Amino acid sequence: MSKRLESKYKINRRLGVNLWGRAKSPVNRREYGPGQHGQRRKGKPSDFSVQLMAKQKLKGYYGNITEKQFRRYYQEAVRRKGDTSENLINLLERRLDAVIYRMKFAITPFAARQFISHGHILVNGRKLNIPSYIVKDGDVIEVREKSKQLAIVLDATQSAERDVPEYMEVDHRQMKGTFLRGPQLSDVPYPVQMEPNLVVEFYSR
Structure with missing residues (x-):
């Protein structure tokens, strides 16, 4: 993606x-860093x-x-x-692309941004293609019906690399989730x- x-x-x-x-x-x-100087010893x-x-x-x-x-x-x-x-x-954490990534509808933040830009996401039943949209408490985010069977979405939801944090609820069978509250630093995984x-x-x- x-x-x-x-x-x-x-x-x-x-x-x-x-x-x-x-x-x-x-x-x-x-x-070490990329390039020919990547392995150079760094000072304090x-x-x-x-x-x-x-x-x-x-x-x-x-x-x-x-x-x-x-x-x-x-x-x-x-x-x-x-x-x-x-x-x-x-x-x-309220950015829509961050929320899509946290809900495991995309495998990376970059993929989440592109997924939103291509019009695959609904917020409170309305299509939104702005990755920087600020999500509010109680907003319902879902994958559009025609996009629910895309391989990239299914791969992301089944990934064991990370879990959905406690400040959101997600139903991966329906490809729908709710942003419950804004997190504190200690809540963010x-x-x-x-x-x-x-x-x-x-x-x-």
């Missing part, structure tokens, strides 16, 4: 982590470098969303009441450690 197989795995190698916890990730075999990273890496990890995880979009999420997180880093995670507090520090410099 996604044409970004090589580039998304390059993100993994550049960051040095298996960002989506996939068995196929090249980081499982080569824990600066505070800026650590903060930048935290931002790149979080941004990359959600399908490598653009810097402009990511900054908008940060600004909205600041505007809202409560902890900014928790607000940021809450907003990112990231395969690697995410540090949104460092992202907040990066943008508030």
